[in-house]
Amino acid sequence: MAALSITPSLLEPGLWRSDPSLERYQVQGGGSIVVRLQAGDTITIHDPQGRQVGEVIAFDKNGSPAPGGLGNHPVQKPTGLGSILTNRGLNTRPLAQRLSALGITLDDALAIPVFAPDSPPGEEVAFTASDELTCLICAPGDSMSVEEQHPPTPLIVWVRRSDLQGDTDPVLPDPLANPRLDFRIERCTARDFTVRAGEFIQIIDVAGRECSDFLAFTESKLNQGIERGLDPTATRTLMGAAYPGPGLFSKFFDQDMQPLVEVIQDTCGRHDTFGFACSSKYYEDMGYFGHPNCSDNLSNVLKDYGVAARRGWPAINFFYNTRIDDHNALYLDEPWSRPGDYVLLRALDDLVCASSACPDDTSAANGWNPTDIHVRVYSPDNIFSKAVAYRMTPDAEAELTRETGFHPRSSQLTRNFTEYRGFWLPTVFNNAGAIKEYWACREKA
Ligand SMILES: [Zn+2]
Known part of the structure; x- marks a missing residue:
């Protein structure tokens, strides 16, 4: 008789990132990115289409120019970056804000030029940082006139980290503007926060494939002892969709059919409004007694606002990949969200909110691996375009x-x-x- 194997084997483990020490960034043609490097980190810049000149501008940790931090290379004035910053056709405010937040001024900056107007496709250059550096990498170029043949094209930047220092979370995307609130929701927990009417709430899936259940209540009504919060049924009825998205049918409503938040941007596109946030009963039914769960976590953080605890919250479950199929089954699968995917909401009233980082490690809901959620709140005077994001190919950058x-x-x-x-x-x-x-x-x- 063959011996029974008693070693548990996971046949289909979650798809982890192939290499946490390798990061990929795309510098759009005519655009720029900012990356922070530690000593020993290597950056490789790849020009996939050829003929795209670039500039690498390095600063030390005090914001002073440090072109030597990437080795001995010829340097010049950063004219390309200058042309990007003065291009009125581009929204350069986020870049300018990021530079000022890092204490960087461009007055004495020196750029290492890379590639040439006649360089072939596929060329690469690599640099190794000898110190802690902030690097600006840009792919300058003006909008192409119709009779020309050389539009600015993207550069791909690979960063190889020499030491992850125990941090395997992907790098957070840059803030969309200066945030008023900027906080982490640790894995398997929830956080409360309040926003004023007109403010923007960005809920970011840090490592990808992580659900975040969201609740919002009208603050003025809570103060009168009336609990009015997001209502998935009211929302589906009024929007004529499983959940709203950026554009014409974009608002989440409460039981009184008052709109509480509007979806401005969504880079994932798959969410859930049918199920409860996970609850103790959900885990107990599967035999996991005492398992942390979103409903209790949300009840706990909201109790100081006069919100009565519930065993199951009808939350908006961002990034939760569910659908009702042709056989009327409500199924779930791994989320579509990738690292850095987010939903941007605009508050339409003063709201008391709570968001979770779902602790479900018993199903595909979080790719079998619960991770963190990050939340940022921006002031009402920002302007964000309404947009969804698509990738034209699986490895393409998401475009709004x-x-x-x-x-x-x-x-x-x-x-x-x-x-x-x-x-x-x-x-x-x-x-x-x-x-x-x-x-x-x-x-x-
Ligand atoms: Zn949950």
């Missing part, structure tokens, strides 16, 4: 929805826009009729 060249005119004719292949397209010109719509596109736009 853009406005077409016709948008300044077509947006004056209608407010009905839908997302189509990465662009906001008008769906109807206020029923002016096919002929008028045709001429609106043809001549007036």
